[in-house]
Amino acid sequence: MTDTLNTPQPTTPAHHTHPFTRDPKQWEKERSRALRTGHVRDHTCPATCEPVLVHERTPWVWLAWTVPGDGSPPEIPHQIGVLTPAATRTQRLAPRWLTRRPAHRIALGTVPGSLRLATAAIALISLLAGLFAIHQGIPVDVVLPAAFLAPLVAEHLPDRLDARARKYVRVVEGDVACRYLQRLATLHTSLVHAAADSGCYELRRSADIGQTLLWEAAGLLQNRDSRSVSADLIARERAMLQLAHIVKRTAQGDTACASHASHPGRHCL
Structure with a gap:
């Protein structure tokens, strides 16, 4: 593919020849x-x-x-x-989501992979909230699934939203x-x-x-x-x-x- 076409090019402002041409x-x-x-x-x-x-x-x-x-x-x-x-207005939110700052991740030591810092924080909060809920008499079989589900959602939901935004x-x-x-x-x-x-x-x-x-x-x-x-x-x-x-x-x-x-x-x- 050639870089220049034979079609006469109109005189236009040199937008995007370098970053932030107008600013x-x-x-x-x-x-x-x-x-x-x-x-x-x-x-x-x-x-x-x-x-x-x-x-x-x-x-x-x-x-x-x-x-x-x-x-x-x-x-x-x-x-x-x-x-x-x-x-649509909702679809115009996709670029803002995709250009957000990269998530901070925490290495898992000898275990391959890493976790988002937000996931670790939510896991800690879920653990503390779960212990408090158990102390208040809420059944363990109700508290434990919720405590495990919150960090899983925090870890995988951004990837699901990424896939949706890329459409x-x-x-x-x-x-x-x-x-x-x-x-x-x-x-x-x-x-x-x-x-x-x-x-x-x-x-x-x-x-x-x-x-x-x-x-x-x-x-x-x-x-x-x-x-x-x-x-x-x-x-x-x-x-x-x-x-x-x-x-x-x-x-x-x-x-x-x-x-x-x-x-x-x-x-x-």
């Missing part, structure tokens, strides 16, 4: 937090390590950036998530896939901002179609080699470029009409 101070704030609470990705970081991710939330969902060790802003996201088109968010990783989706997201963000600033139906409709194209492209890149789906990806990028061209013409028409309103002698086409 550089936010990147510095997130970078400082990452340096305090985690580790940055550098030459000493093994392939299996999990670097701290800085999530930049967008109207269509998020870009996750790593923090390079040399202090420069990254150019390619580590991960991109795309929200399902026409998401509404497609996550893409890998430099090649993220670079392509990053370019498509740049075009789509321009559509979203134009629709938000104008309120025109044509612009809102273009933004809705752009979200669908981004969702479909994420699905193509999620589980397949980009070369095998290059034709489908190029078709979606061309469609996004056409939407950007429509938005540009509509915005120019709005400007002309606004000028006509202040100069009644002119005609608005």
Whole structure:
């Protein structure tokens, strides 16, 4: 799959070419937090390590950036998530759940695996509450199942919620896939901002179609080699470029009409 299409690209703001394009101070704030609470990705970081991710939330969902060790802003996201088109209010909670901070875990010593810190805390609270309940005369066969059930729910419920939330968010990783989706997201963000600033139906409709194209492209890149789906990806990028061209013409028409309103002698086409 080629990185550049032959279709003429419209002039659009360079969204997402680096983290927090519209708010550089936010990147510095997130970078400082990452340096305090985690580790940055550098030459000493093994392939299996999990670097701290800085999530930049967008109207269509998020870009996750790593923090390079040399202090420069990254150019390619580590991960991109795309929200399902026409998401309901409940479905829009899925990205916030998936981008929460990783749970603190406690190693089990010689036993393989680990437990969430919250699970250990709930287990302790359940034990103390169970002893108090038994002391108050509540039957043991009622107290013990409840005391065991609470930490089990605390340990496994987040995984169930993760699986449910992933139905509404497609996550893409890998430099090649993220670079392509990053370019498509740049075009789509321009559509979203134009629709938000104008309120025109044509612009809102273009933004809705752009979200669908981004969702479909994420699905193509999620589980397949980009070369095998290059034709489908190029078709979606061309469609996004056409939407950007429509938005540009509509915005120019709005400007002309606004000028006509202040100069009644002119005609608005």
